Amino acid sequence: MNTIIFLIIISILIFVHELGHFFMARKVGIKVEKFSLGFGPKLFGFKFQDVDFKVSLIPFGGYVKLAGDSRQEYKGRSYEYLSKRPGERAKVVFFGPLFNYILAFLFLWAVYCIGYPQMSTTVGMVMEDMPAESAGIIEGDKILEINGVRVKYWPDVLANIKNNVVKDRVEIKALRKGREIDFSIIPVKKEEKDLFGKKRRVSFIGIAPSNEIVKERYNIFTAFGVSLFNILKLTYFTLKAIVSLILGHLSLRESVTGPVGIFNITSEAAKYGFSALLHVTSMFSLALAIFNVLPIPVLDGGHLLFLGIEKLRKRPMSEKVEQRITDIGFGFILILAVFILFNDLIRYGYWDKINGLLIKWHTK
Numbered sequence: 001m002n003t004i005i006f007l008i009i010i011s012i013l014i015f016v017h018e019l020g021h022f023f024m025a026r027k028v029g030i031k032v033e034k035f036s037l038g039f040g041p042k043l044f045g046f047k048f049q050d051v052d053f054k055v056s057l058i059p060f061g062g063y064v065k066l067a068g069d070s071r072q073e074y075k076g077r078s079y080e081y082l083s084k085r086p087g088e089r090a091k092v093v094f095f096g097p098l099f100n101y102i103l104a105f106l107f108l109w110a111v112y113c114i115g116y117p118q119m120s121t122t123v124g125m126v127m128e129d130m131p132a133e134s135a136g137i138i139e140g141d142k143i144l145e146i147n148g149v150r151v152k153y154w155p156d157v158l159a160n161i162k163n164n165v166v167k168d169r170v171e172i173k174a175l176r177k178g179r180e181i182d183f184s185i186i187p188v189k190k191e192e193k194d195l196f197g198k199k200r201r202v203s204f205i206g207i208a209p210s211n212e213i214v215k216e217r218y219n220i221f222t223a224f225g226v227s228l229f230n231i232l233k234l235t236y237f238t239l240k241a242i243v244s245l246i247l248g249h250l251s252l253r254e255s256v257t258g259p260v261g262i263f264n265i266t267s268e269a270a271k272y273g274f275s276a277l278l279h280v281t282s283m284f285s286l287a288l289a290i291f292n293v294l295p296i297p298v299l300d301g302g303h304l305l306f307l308g309i310e311k312l313r314k315r316p317m318s319e320k321v322e323q324r325i326t327d328i329g330f331g332f333i334l335i336l337a338v339f340i341l342f343n344d345l346i347r348y349g350y351w352d353k354i355n356g357l358l359i360k361w362h363t364k
Contacts (some may be wrong), residue, residue, distance in 0.1 A: 002267040007059055009266055009281050010259075011037060013100065013288055014062040020099030021064045021092055028088040031079040034065035060259060066092070071319055086311045093303045100289035105231045107282035112223035114275045115215030119154035122210040123174075130206020135185045137174065137207060144180065145173035153216065154209040162202040165189065170205060198249060213272065231286065238290050253343055260344035297329025 015037055025032050031050070036042075038056035045054030056062075067073075068080025077083060081092070121143040126133050143151055146160040147170065164170050164187060172183040187203035218226055244250040257265070262284060269280040293301040302325075310316045317325075 002263070002270060005270055005277065006263045006266050009277070009284065010059055010262070012281065013103075013285055014038075014059075016099050016103045016285070017096045017288065017292070018062045018064050020095035020097070023099070024092045024095035025064065025066055025081075028084060028091060029079055030081050030084060030092065031067035032064055033067055034063070036065070037062045039063070086307045090304055090307045093300050093307070094293070096300055097289040097292040100285045100292070104282045104286035104289065105227060107278050107285065108231055109223055109227040111275050111279045111282065112216065112218050112226050113220055114278070115217035116279060117213045117272045117276050118152075118216045119209045120212040120214045121151050121154055121157050122212045123207050124210030124212075125208040127206035127208070130204070131185045131187055132183075132205040132207045135183045135205075136181075137172070137183060137185075137205075138176070139210075141174040141176050141181075143172060143174050145171075147171050153214070157207075157209075161187065161205055164203045165201050170203065198244075215275075234283070234286055235290065238287065242290075242294070252339075256340055256343075257347075258337065258340035258344050260341065260348060264348050296332065297326045298333050299329070302326070302329055 018035060018037070022032055022035055033050075034052045034054070036054050036056050038059045039061050040057040042054045042056055045052060047053070066081040068075060068077065068082050071082070074080055074082040081089060084092075123132075123137060123139055123141045123143065126137055126139060143157050145151065146157065147164065147167070149160055151157050151160060161170055168186060170185045170187050172185060174181050174183065185205050187205050189201055190204055191199055192202055193199055241250060241255065245252060245255060266277065266280055269276040292299050293304070295301045295305040297305075306317060306322060316322070
């Protein structure tokens with residue numbers, strides 16, 4: 001079942017991406033010859049309005065084949081890709097990531113309308129010899145306020161406690177068996193790395209959440225605003241994380257995942273229901289959109305870079321130079337993909353299982 005869910009999510013992301021290219025190509029008058037979901041041998045398909053729609057064997061990708069999209073095939077006809085102005089071609093390239101970005105927002109909006117599963121503010125564990133235990137907090141206490149600020153979900157609890165580095169105490173109001181209790185706690189100050197790999201001082205009191213799940217739900221209009229704010233915030237954090245990776249503040253090994261990681265994440269999300277899966281799909285769609293506009297040859301961002309250079313020079317780069325740069329980009333993506341695959345196999349324990357099977361097979 002998890003494999004089917006994973007393949008459905010991957011297919012949705014790819015289909016929407018290619019639909020963006022397809023939509024804009026038709027809009028600017030470029031003939032679309034093929035629309036493929038997947039690579040390799042054709043499994044099934046149909047032809048509609050001179051477009052060959054098909055589903056192919058290898059699900060990790062897809063493509064839209066445009067008439068005259070290479071210099072070898074280009075014959076100067078008005079409906080060919082290379083006959084269009086750089087700006088029109090750039091629209092065709094950009095609309096793939098744009099459709100993924102729009103999908104990410106729409107799915108997130110749906111999530112907040114349906115209800116997003118969040119951990120409640122109920123304490124599930126109190127660590128020994130930590131400030132919370134000394135103050136008298138026990139398992140089952142429901143935290144209502146921290147330093148006078150109302151908290152609704154566990155991430156709010158975590159953020160308000162960790163960010164309490166200026167004050168000497170954390171003032172907590174909790175609910176225990178229908179009775180409100182106040183706690184004044186002196187936290188432990190520690191140093192940890194944030195999402196972007198930078199060290200910062202944070203406060204700890206020694207509590208962990210319970211397994212209680214509550215739904216964060218809004219009406220359709222409020223959900224629109226919440227989703228828009230969150231999608232913009234996530235875009236900022238993603239771009240900042242990419243910069244941190246480039247500068248070496250973040251570990252590539254710990255911060256990036258591929259198909260194996262996506263499979264594990266979607267499998268975990270499936271345990272929490274449809275809205276959790278929708279949320280995960282939204283996040284992957286956002287990541288795909290941003291990754292694809294990076295100025296790396298082979299990616300959509302690389303094509304946009306070439307088109308920008310063509311616009312400035314009033315003529316395209318030489319085919320030889322463009323091919324060399326594309327080959328370098330392809331090599332980089334290939335090395336990155338292999339690294340991420342092996343890293344995921346090790347991170348999620350599959351490498352040990354593979355080694356175990358190989359040892360058993362070798363000793364037979």
